[in-house]
Amino acid sequence: MLKLDFHPSGRHFLQIPGPSPVPDRILRAMSLPTIDHRGPEFGALGLALLDKIKRIFKTESPVIIYPASGTGAWEAALSNTLSPGDKVLMFETGHFATLWHKMARRLGLEPEFIGLPGYEGWRHGVQADMIESRLKDDVRHEIKAVCVVHNETSTGVTSDIAAVRRAIDAAGHPALLIVDTISGLACADYRHDEWGVDVTVSGSQKGLMLPPGISFNALSDKAIAVSQKARLPKSFWAWDEILEANKNGYWPYTPNTNLLYGLNEALDMLLEEGFDHVLERHQRWAAGVRTAVEAWGLEIQCQDPTVYSPVLTGVVMPEGIDADEVRRIIYERFDLSLGMGLGKAKGKMFRIGHLGDCNDLTLIATLGGCEAGMKLAGVALKGSGVTAALDYFANHPLKGDN
Amino acid sequence: MLKLDFHPSGRHFLQIPGPSPVPDRILRAMSLPTIDHRGPEFGALGLALLDKIKRIFKTESPVIIYPASGTGAWEAALSNTLSPGDKVLMFETGHFATLWHKMARRLGLEPEFIGLPGYEGWRHGVQADMIESRLKDDVRHEIKAVCVVHNETSTGVTSDIAAVRRAIDAAGHPALLIVDTISGLACADYRHDEWGVDVTVSGSQKGLMLPPGISFNALSDKAIAVSQKARLPKSFWAWDEILEANKNGYWPYTPNTNLLYGLNEALDMLLEEGFDHVLERHQRWAAGVRTAVEAWGLEIQCQDPTVYSPVLTGVVMPEGIDADEVRRIIYERFDLSLGMGLGKAKGKMFRIGHLGDCNDLTLIATLGGCEAGMKLAGVALKGSGVTAALDYFANHPLKGDN
C-alpha cells in the first residue's frame, strides 16, 4: 500500500505559488458529511456561497463556481463567449499566458499572441499601450476578446488590469476583457467591476487556501449577453444552465460538495479577517521576501517594481547555476518545496510562494531553507537574506496589529 | 455565518443513489496535506492511482482521471471521439440517458434517441435487439457511436452491456461503444475489456465512496485511435496531453490532490476487502431491499427482474400519493434522505440508495424510516418491509462471512 504520509519529522513547507498550504480549519470543514445536493440544506449553502464569493471578486454580477480545477475555467471563459474562428488578442507574460494561448488554438479560435520581444515579456507585465495600439488597428473589430493574465504565476508579475481596460476604452474597441487571476485572487488587489472586466477566471488552490478542484468565472452583463450567441460547443461549462440552477442555490449537475464546504470556510476566514487586511498581509510578506533577495545580491525575475507580485517572487540564479538542482537540494535537505522555473524560465530561476495560510515565521523558515540550500549548491550570496527579512518584518508591523 | 452542521442529534442517513456516505477513513485520507503536484511524491501517487484504478474498471487500457465531476466525463467521452455533426445512437433508459442525449445535442452532434415507447423505457433496460436492428439499417455506417447507460440512476435498472456489445458485433457495425456507469462502478459487475467497451464514463461519488469531484474515462485502443481524428474542440478534456503526462504520474494541469488521496484510500479499501466481495455485498443488499418492497405490497420501478440494480431501488407510490411529499415527511421526521423521482418519474416514485459504505443495519434503519414515513403519509402497506428485510439478511449471510 502506498504510504501517503510522505514527509519526515515535522511539517513540510509548501511554498510553491499554489497549491498553497490548506489551513486545518478548511480541512476540518471539508470533512463534514456529504449531503444530498438536491436537498434543502444544499440550496441554503449554495445561495450563501454564491453571494459571498462576489465580495472576493468585488463584483455585483454572478460568479460561476465549477466543480473542476482552474484550467477548466480558462476553457469555460472562452467557450461561453466565442465562436469558432474568432480572433482573440492575448498577451505573453509567461508560461501560463502561453498555455492559455495554446488552449485557444486547440479550441478553434485564432488567437494573436503579442508581447515584449524574447524573454523580456517574462520579466515585465502586460503593456497596455501595445494592446491599445493593436486594437486601434483592428478597425473592423475582428478581435472579439482581449485575454490577459493578472498575476503571472510563472514569473511573479502582477499586471495592471485597470490600464488594460483604459487601453481598450481608448481604442473605442468592443472586445471583451477576459482576465486570468487564478493565482492573484484573494492575494492581490482585484476589482472585477471597477476595472470593467467581462470574464474573470480563477481557482481555489491559491489565495482561497483550498485544495485544487474548484474554479470560477466571474461575469459581466456584456459577457452574459454575448454568451447567448457564442457558438463554440459547450455543455459542462455552459453558463446558462448553471445560472438558472444557481438562482435557488443548486447546480445542474453534481457539484463537489466537500470542496464547497471548504470554500465556505475560506470565505468566512477571509471576510472575518477583513479582506483589506488579507491583501496588506500579502504585500508585506512580498516586501520582506524581496528584501531577502536583495540582501543575497540576487535578481528578482520581475524587472518592473510597479508590478511586483504580492503572491510569489521569482529568484534568478547566477549564470552557471541550475535552479532545479538548487531546488532539489533544498527539498531533500530542508523539506521545503519551491516552484520550478517553467517554460522559457526553466532552470534559470525558482519561485517562492508567499500566499495564503502563512505567517512571518513560515517565510523566515522558507528563506532560511533557501539561503542554506543555495550555499550548499555553491551560489555566492552577498549577505544573509533571512536576517534582512527578519529585520523587515520586525520593523514593519501590519497595520491593525502592533 | 452559515452553520454547516445541518443535522440534529445523531448521524444523517444519506441513502440517495449517490453521493453515497463517505467513510471516515476516506475523509481522513482527504485531510492529508496538499503537496506539490509537480514534485516526486505526487508522481509516485499518480502512478499508483492510475494502476489501481484499472482493476476497478477491469481493463488493461488507460483510465483518464479528471479533476471534475461526472457530467464532465460524459462530455469528455463525446468530445474526444466525435466530430461536429456526427450521428450517435443513444438509448432512453431514464433521466440520465435523457440528459446525456441533451448534452450530445448541445455539443453539435446528431444523436438519435431510441427506446421503448412512453414510460416503458424508464422501467426496463437497454434493448439490445433494438440497437442491433438500428445498426443493421445503418448500412453507410453513419452512426459513429452507441451510447448507453449501464446503471440508470433515475430508475434502478442495470442494463446488460455484454448484450449491447453482441448486438453491435452482430450488426457488423464499427460504431464505438460508449457506456456511462457513473453509478454502477464498484457496485455492479462491470467489465470494460471483456465487454469490449470503447469509452467508459464514471464518477467518484457512488461506489467509490468519495465526495463528488473526480470523474473517469476508461479507454480502448480503438477509442484512442479515433480520438486522434475527432474534431470536436477540446482542451481541458483532451486525452492526448493527459495520457502523455500520466506516463510519469502527473497531469498537464493541477489535479485535485486531496480528492486523489481519497481515491487512493478508496481503491485500497475495495481491493483489501476483495472486489468480488464488494459486488456480492451490493447484490445482497439490493435483494434485501426488494424483499421489503414486496412485503409492503408496492411496485419496484424496474419491471424486468434480470436487470434489477444492485445500487438502488425505485419504489413506486400508489396512485394518488405524491412521492415527494412522502420523501419530505421521511426527511423531516427521520433525518433520512432518499432520491426523488426525476424527469418523467417525478412525484411517482422515490429511490433508495443501497451502495457504498453501508451495512445491513444501515439499510434496516433506512427501510424503517421509509415504512414509518409512508404510513404517516397515508400509504397503505400490505405488511412490514423492515421485518422482511431483517429476515432476509439474517437468513442470507454473505459468503466468506457467516
Next chain:
Amino acid sequence: MLKLDFHPSGRHFLQIPGPSPVPDRILRAMSLPTIDHRGPEFGALGLALLDKIKRIFKTESPVIIYPASGTGAWEAALSNTLSPGDKVLMFETGHFATLWHKMARRLGLEPEFIGLPGYEGWRHGVQADMIESRLKDDVRHEIKAVCVVHNETSTGVTSDIAAVRRAIDAAGHPALLIVDTISGLACADYRHDEWGVDVTVSGSQKGLMLPPGISFNALSDKAIAVSQKARLPKSFWAWDEILEANKNGYWPYTPNTNLLYGLNEALDMLLEEGFDHVLERHQRWAAGVRTAVEAWGLEIQCQDPTVYSPVLTGVVMPEGIDADEVRRIIYERFDLSLGMGLGKAKGKMFRIGHLGDCNDLTLIATLGGCEAGMKLAGVALKGSGVTAALDYFANHPLKGDN
C-alpha cells in the same frame, strides 16, 4: 502494523451504555492544534468551560474537571472529603455501586453496603427509606457520607436522588450526599443544587458524547469546607490547588487540552439544542426501546417503572439462553455492540445504550440487529420489537419537532 479501522463496510453501531458514539463535530473540535496550557488563550478556554459545565450539573458551585477517566473522579470524591477509617453508607444498585464500594475499602474507609436482598437490588433503584432508617440508627453520626449511584449503568435503573436527600434530611443526619451520575449526566434529569448533593461524580463518555478521559466532581460549599479537614492522602485529585488555579482558567498541572476542546464543543451542542430538549429526547428513545422489549415479550431488567433509565435498557434473556452468546452473534453478524451483563447479571441480560449522538433510525437499526440476532440465537420472541418501536416513534414526535 495494527490496523485500527476494525470494522467492515459501513459504520459500526456502538450502542453500549457508554462510551457513546462521538459526533464528528466533536472529533473535529478535538483535532484543533494543542496550545500552551499556560498561555492566554488557554485561560479563556478554561474559564468558558468551567462556566458552561455548571449549567449541565445545574449548579452554581464549582465543578472540577479532571484529566482522567471516570473511576478517578470516584476516588477524588472520596479522598477529598473523608479520612482513613471513616464510615460511609453505600447502596447496592448493581455492578458499579459494587465497584465503588470496593474502591472505598481499598482507600481505607469503612463502607457499609446496604440494599435489597439478593438480586433484587440489581432490579430496583435506591430505597430511600432504608437509608433513612439506617441514618436514624446512626445517632452518633459516625457515617460521614451517603454514596449512591444515580444511573446504574449495569442495570438501567435511575434512582430518585431527591428522595435520598429527603431521607437524609428526615433523619436529621449531617452525612455528605455523594452521587455518581457518570452515565446519567446530560441524558437523565439531574439537579446538583436543587437536590442538595454535596459531590457529584461524572464522566465524559456518556451523555457528553466525548471519548473517555475527562471526569468531574461537582461540589457544594459543605463539601469544600469538609475537604479542608479530610485526611485521606491526595495530591492529583486534591480540590484545593485546582480550585485556586481554576480561578484564572488554568490547572495546576497539564490538563488534557484536546479533550477539553471536545468538551467545549459538546457543551455548545447541548446548550444550542436546548438542554430540556436533550433530556426529553432520551426519555422518548427509552420509551421506544421499552416498547420493543415488550413486543418481544421479554423482561426489562429494571422492575420498577418509576425508575426506568432514559440512558440504557437491560433486556433479560429467557432461561437457558446465554446473553453473551446472543451478543456475540449480533456483533459478528450485524456489526452492533451491546453492553454485556456485568457481575451478578453476567450472561443473564444484555444492555442497549440509547444515549448521546443517536436518532430514531439509529435505534431502529439497533433494535433490528437485536431482533434478528435473538432469532438466530434461538430466543423465542412474541412479536416484532422493531415495528413496535417504529410505530412508537412515528406516533410520538418530540415536542418542538413535528
Next chain:
Amino acid sequence: MLKLDFHPSGRHFLQIPGPSPVPDRILRAMSLPTIDHRGPEFGALGLALLDKIKRIFKTESPVIIYPASGTGAWEAALSNTLSPGDKVLMFETGHFATLWHKMARRLGLEPEFIGLPGYEGWRHGVQADMIESRLKDDVRHEIKAVCVVHNETSTGVTSDIAAVRRAIDAAGHPALLIVDTISGLACADYRHDEWGVDVTVSGSQKGLMLPPGISFNALSDKAIAVSQKARLPKSFWAWDEILEANKNGYWPYTPNTNLLYGLNEALDMLLEEGFDHVLERHQRWAAGVRTAVEAWGLEIQCQDPTVYSPVLTGVVMPEGIDADEVRRIIYERFDLSLGMGLGKAKGKMFRIGHLGDCNDLTLIATLGGCEAGMKLAGVALKGSGVTAALDYFANHPLKGDN
C-alpha cells in the same frame, strides 16, 4: 460561542517543551471511532500497545498506561511503592523536582530534598555523589526510594541516571530508584532496564507527540514486589488490578480510547523512523539551537555541557531584561509560544522546546522569532543566532540522510 481557532493567518509555532506539536497523522488516528472497551478489538489494540510501549522505555517489564495526565503518574509511582511516613530522597534539579517533592509531602511521605546550594541546582544535573554519600549515611536503610528527574523541563538539564544507579549500588542501599522522564522519553536516550530503574514515570505530550492525557509507570520486578506491601491508599492508580486486566489487553476501568489510538500511531511513527534516528535528531536540533544561543552571546541555563538537554534549551536573559516580556513580544508579533521561566527561574530565562514533530526549518523559524523579538525587546545580541543555526544544520546532516 468561544472561538477555538485562536490564531491568525498561518500555523502557530508551539515551541514550548511540551505539549509539543501533535502531528496531523496522530490527530487523524485520534479521530477513529470510539469502540467498546470490553470488545475483542479493544483487547487486540491493548495488547499491541502494551508490547510496543516497552520498546520506548527499553524494558522487558510491564509498563502501566494511565488514562490521566503526567502528574498522576508521579502519584502512582509513589503510592504503589511507599507507605505513610516513608522516607524518600529527592534531588532538586528545578521546578518539577520541587513540585514532585511537594506532592510527596502531601501524600504523607517524609521526603528529604537535597541538591546544590541556591540557584546552582537549577543549572546543573543530579549530583550522584551527593546521593551516594547520603545513602551511605542511611545505615538503617530508612530511605525507601531515591526520586530524580531525568530531563528537568524547567531548566533543560538531562541528568545522568546511570550514575545515580551506580551511586545507589556503591552505597549498597536497597532503596528503589524512581525516575521522572516525563519530558525526556522518546527525545533523550533512556534505558529503564539497563540503568536499573524501578519505576519510570512519563507522559504523552512530549516526545510521544500526543496531546496530554496519558501517562506511564514502567516497573521493575522489585517495584512490583514492593507494591504488594506498600500501604499508601490507592485504587485508581493501583498497579495490581491494571496488571491483571492488561494480561488480555484490557483495563479495569474505562481507558481513554481515542488517545490510545494516538499512542498506537505515535509508536508506529517512532519505530518506523527508527528509534536511534529519533534520538539523534533531537541531539542535533539541540546542538543547532545552542549554536544560536552562543552566536547571540547569551548564556544557556544549563551550565554543565555534559548534561545539556536534547529536548529544550533555557536561554538566560541579561540583567535588567524581563524574560516574560520578551516572550510576550515574541508571542504577539510572531505567533510563537516559548516556555516561561518557572519557580526560581521566573522572569530570568525562557525555554525553547525542540522536540517531537519538528524539523530544521521549524527551528529556524523559532530562532528567527526569538532573535527578532529579543531585538524588539532591547536585548543586545552579539550576532545572528539564526544564521549560525542555519550553518550548523547545513553542515551537520543527520546520519542516514545526506
